Amino acid sequence: MSLADDLYRETILDHYHHPRNQGVIDDPTVQLEGVNPLCGDEITLYLVINNGTISDVRLKSKGCSINMASGSMMTEAISGQPLQRATEIVELIKDMLLGKSQEVSLPAELEDLEALKGVRKYPVRIKCALLPWNTLAEAINDVLEPAKS
Numbered sequence: 001m002s003l004a005d006d007l008y009r010e011t012i013l014d015h016y017h018h019p020r021n022q023g024v025i026d027d028p029t030v031q032l033e034g035v036n037p038l039c040g041d042e043i044t045l046y047l048v049i050n051n052g053t054i055s056d057v058r059l060k061s062k063g064c065s066i067n068m069a070s071g072s073m074m075t076e077a078i079s080g081q082p083l084q085r086a087t088e089i090v091e092l093i094k095d096m097l098l099g100k101s102q103e104v105s106l107p108a109e110l111e112d113l114e115a116l117k118g119v120r121k122y123p124v125r126i127k128c129a130l131l132p133w134n135t136l137a138e139a140i141n142d143v144l145e146p147a148k149s
C-alpha cells in the first residue's frame with residue numbers, strides 16, 4: 001500500500017470516527033432525505049441558506065464508514081460556500097469518483113476530499129460515497145428551482 005493510500009485511509013477513518021457537523025437543525029431552509037437503495041442506509045441533510053450562501057449544515061447519517069466519512073467531509077467543504085460553488089464541488093467529486101480519468105485534481109482548499117478517490121477501487125462502494133453529495137445536489141436544486149421539484 002502506498003503512502004498516499006495510507007493517508008487516504010487515515011482521513012476516511014478520522015471522519016468516520018469523528019464525523020463533523022452531525023445533528024439536526026430545527027428550522028432549516030431545506031431538509032432532505034437521501035437513501036442508498038442498495039443497502040437501505042439513509043441520511044438527512046439540513047441546510048441553512050442566507051443570501052445564496054450555505055451558512056449552516058448538519059447531517060444525520062445512518063450508514064457505513066464510507067458514507068459517514070464522505071458526508072462529514074462534505075459538510076466541511078460546503079460550509080460557508082455560495083450555492084453555485086457547492087454545486088461545482090459536487091460535480092468535481094462526481095467526476096473524481098465516476099469520471100473516466102483518475103486524474104481529477106482538486107483545488108488546494110479541497111484536497112482532503114481526495115481521500116475519497118480510493119473508493120474508485122471498490123465500485124460497489126461508490127454509491128455509499130456519493131449519497132451525501134447526490135442529496136446535496138437535490139437539496140440545492142429544491143432551493144433554486146422549488147417549482148420544479
Ligand code: FES
Pocket residue numbers: 036039040041063064065066067127128131
Ligand atoms: Fe449503506 Fe454504504 S453500505 S451506505
